[in-house]
Amino acid sequence: MERNTLQKKLILDIICNSKDHPTAEMVYNEIHIDYPNISKATVYRNLKNMASKGQIKKMEISGDFDRYDCNDSHYHAKCINCGEIFDVDVCYQNKLDKEVLKDHDVY
Structure with missing residues (x-):
């Protein structure tokens, strides 16, 4: 059973409350304001895992960075x-x- 960590909650909150379909870097920058000890690797790893499990959508856009969205x-x-x-x-x-x-x- 996988744990629901603070990092996952923060990432999900940012993605689901965003209107601009953030990139991984945008998610990291937003979290880093209040949680400066979080690493980029943690954010990127959680985004990858959450997308592979269908918790969020990863949008691969030609000529642009991947973007993330809530899974609705x-x-x-x-x-x-x-x-x-x-x-x-x-x-x-x-x-x-x-x-x-x-x-x-x-x-």
Whole structure:
């Protein structure tokens, strides 16, 4: 049986409360503010383990760092102009909101 550690809780809280789909480095930097003794290796190892167990989603993005997200059902879009990755609600699976298309070139 695996233990639920403070590190795992912190990582999960950051990922699930983030709107910008953080990279491992972003997660580390956020935790490091309040917990300066945490190592990058601990954060990276926990992210890898949590993703492999389905607790979080690892998003592999071509030409960019891997990003992480909570494990709930939704789609993602990436703006080809600014690189922003954002959630697209499932109800929009067959069409994207006009405002999104107006402000971002997505693929």
